[in-house]
Amino acid sequence: EDLIWQDPIPVVDxxxxxxxxxxxxxxxxxxxxxxTELINTAWDSARTFRASDYRGGANGxxxxxxxxxxxxGNEPQRLEKVLNKLTEIxxxxxKKVSMADLIVLGGTAAIEKAAHDGGYKITVPFVAGRGxxxxxxxxxxxxxxxxxxxxxxxxxxxxxxxIQPEELLLDKTQLMSLTAPEMxxxxxxxxxxGTNFGNxxxxxxxxxxxxxxxxxxxxxxxxxxxxxxxxxxxYNIVDRKSGNVKFTATKVDLVFGSNSILRAYAEMYAQDDNxxxxxxxxxAAWVKVMNADRYDLK
Numbered sequence: 364e365d366l367i368w369q370d371p372i373p374v375v376d377x378x379x380x381x382x383x384x385x386x387x388x389x390x391x392x393x394x395x396x397x398x399t400e401l402i403n404t405a406w407d408s409a410r411t412f413r414a415s416d417y418r419g420g421a422n423g424x425x426x427x428x429x430x431x432x433x434x435x436g437n438e439p440q441r442l443e444k445v446l447n448k449l450t451e452i453x454x455x456x457x458k459k460v461s462m463a464d465l466i467v468l469g470g471t472a473a474i475e476k477a478a479h480d481g482g483y484k485i486t487v488p489f490v491a492g493r494g495x496x497x498x499x500x501x502x503x504x505x506x507x508x509x510x511x512x513x514x515x516x517x518x519x520x521x522x523x524x525x526i527q528p529e530e531l532l533l534d535k536t537q538l539m540s541l542t543a544p545e546m547x548x549x550x551x552x553x554x555x556x557g558t559n560f561g562n563x564x565x566x567x568x569x570x571x572x573x574x575x576x577x578x579x580x581x582x583x584x585x586x587x588x589x590x591x592x593x594x595x596x597x598y599n600i601v602d603r604k605s606g607n608v609k610f611t612a613t614k615v616d617l618v619f620g621s622n623s624i625l626r627a628y629a630e631m632y633a634q635d636d637n638x639x640x641x642x643x644x645x646x647a648a649w650v651k652v653m654n655a656d657r658y659d660l661k
Contacts, residue, residue, distance in 0.1 A: 377460070387456065388475070394451075398556070400445050401472065402470045403558050405469055407437045412538075415538060420656025421466060421656065422493045423496035428501050436519060461493050462495050474645075480574045518613055523596075527614060529614050543625065544644065551619075552649070555572065555575065555576055565612055568610050577638050583619060588601065588603065590617060598611065
């Protein structure tokens with residue numbers, strides 16, 4: 364623990380009761396922001412965590428500061444809209460709540476609702492206590508090294524690289540200290556929740572976008588479908604009999620069907636009797652990412 368590096372953030376001493384958390388969740392879900400906007404903002408805030416040097420993460424809410432608020436991967440226009448609304452909500456609360464906690468709680472509330480819409484009454488664990496860093500506490504130049512240039516979880520590449528997209532996904536996964544099953548669950552959930560960068564439809568193997576379900580794995584492993592390459596890192600998922608295009612996909616999506624180990628996880632989650640297991644595993648992996656830099660909880 365003596366070796367853990369943490370970028371400076373203020374000490375937070377407030378606590379939220381269960382009723383206060385529920386009240387804030389309701390405000391967030393009724394704010395006019397979409398579930399996808401809330402989920403993406405929480406994810407982008409937390410995904411900077413690096414287990415290699417313990418930098419990044421949601422604590423500090425540096426996504427609202429330079430340079431992070433300008434990063435292409437954070438979709439600055441969407442981010443500004445969300446942060447402005449969260450600032451309004453923060454001002455309306457009787458108890459001062461950090462922006463870092465509001466960002467994470469927004470994603471928490473949206474995922475919980477997406478699970479409920481799928482028929483699963485699950486509570487996504489949330490613990491308040493994150494602080495908000497200031498510009499003075501942030502060495503903007505050093506944070507440039509944390510800028511994402513790819514994110515397989517949101518099906519995004521800043522540009523074409525010599526390294527394959529699925530290999531970049533593995534690099535990102537190990538930096539975030541996630542396991543292969545956690546990576547699989549997160550990808551499957553993020554796709555059906557419609558969290559792709561720029562709202563692309565690649566890998567969104569469902570007709571119920573925004574509902575947390577195992578549809579990604581069901582369609583990925585369906586032998587009635589075949590994969591047809593149409594461009595670099597782009598495939599059509601077509602019906603074998605009719606030839607009709609049902610979905611589109613990237614290499615990151617299809618590696619969960621082509622790699623033998625990842626396909627085993629995908630087939631497990633595709634089973635009818637594992638729908639609830641998938642939802643629970645997704646939530647557990649999500650919470651792990653959100654709390655990656657919460658050393659006070661370890």
